[in-house]
Amino acid sequence: MTYGRWCFWINSKPKESKVSRYDTLKQVEKSLGRVPPELENAPKLSDSHIYAWEAFLSLSDFTWLELKAYMELTNTQLEQWEIKAVMELAKYREAEPVWPLK
16 A cells, blocks of 8 residues: 555544544554554655655645745745645545545
């Protein structure tokens, strides 16, 4: 499973549940005192994508001005493709994942 698919899956809620898979697994971790395999074996994000992903997670309003301010405040210079990726991902920020992902 790719990192993106895993992120959508782990943050979604199973049918008829009000709690995300991630929150459930974090509670299991707290109860057992060890990391569940679903979290321990999570796919890793490539180092070349980390800055775009951090920008995406940090922003609450996806405008060009906010992204510019983010880059100035964090002293991060995103490449053109990263800026486009962040703005494209913004379309799906509040979307409910549809399973299976295609």
